[in-house]
Amino acid sequence: MEETISLKDIYQTIRKRLLIIVFITIVAVAISGVVSYFVLTPVYQSSTQILVNQEKSNKNGPDYNQVQTNVQMVNTYSVIIKSPAILSKVINNLNLNTTVEGLTNKLTINSEQESQVFNVTVQDPDPAMAVKIANNIADTFKDEIPSIMNINNVSVLSKAELKENPSPVKPNPMLNMAIALVVGLMTGVGLAFLLEYLDNTLKTEQDIENFLELPVLGTIPKMTANEEKDPSYRRKAV
Structure with missing residues (x-):
């Protein structure tokens, strides 16, 4: 039944x-x-913005083709900024007790669609260290990209700042x-x-x-x- x-x-x-x-x-x-509240370690986040701007030109106004080229280059720059050529220098500059792979795990690169700006986001248990790492990555990338790509069209749009009372992003x-x-x-x-x-x-x-x-x-x-x-x-x- x-x-x-x-x-x-x-x-x-x-x-x-x-x-x-x-x-x-x-x-x-x-x-x-x-x-x-008592077991998991709080993780803080800090971000900086990098602008891929067009090279100086004698033309009046922006060059549309150059802008499109810069937009397409953002994906390439996102790969380069995570490479040992950049991150190893950041580790040496800040005397970080980590490896390139460990620093990569803390790093996130985001870019808006059809935008020349991409964000470099760093997560770390120390909020002050997250700010230092984010800014140093941006500065190191700006300094090294001319020799890597033989081009000079990168500038730091906004630096990471340490807030007065930072709140952890996780947990x-x-x-x-x-x-x-x-x-x-x-x-x-x-x-x-x-x-x-x-x-x-x-x-x-x-x-x-x-x-x-x-x-x-x-x-x-x-x-x-x-x-x-x-x-x-x-x-x-x-």
Whole structure:
């Protein structure tokens, strides 16, 4: 016989296992909060902008072809700025205790579509160091690109600055706790239905009816300890 689950069955299952669901959810949120606030290291972010501008020309106004060439060169510059030719010099300039690969993992290059400007973003546990690295990368790239590409059309549009009260970009405790809340609820509900599925004991008249597929004709009331000792109650029962 094919079994079906109604909304009423789902509601009753959740209601019966509500304490388990709530407990798992609270534990998940608490663990996420503790890890986010006390275990994970805060990471700060700093950015600088680099402009790929057109070379000086005797023409009045911008040269459209030159602008398009500069836009296309942004992708090439994004690769060069992550190369050992640039990052190794940055490491030496700042005496960083890291490798080129390690510094690359902290570095993100973003550029707007059809734009001559690209952003150099650095993430580091030390906000002041993130600012220093970002600015040094931009300055080193500007100084080295003429010898690498035999072209001089790069300028630093804006430098990274250290804010008075910098805020970490990660971890995001509230987001982590919100995710833990959803995961905890899903886990609790899933466990509730699993326990309900594995529980094959008969506890109510409805369970007996469903198991035997027969109606209940009568029930025997449960007697308390005082009622069992009371002779008058036993006479009434007889």
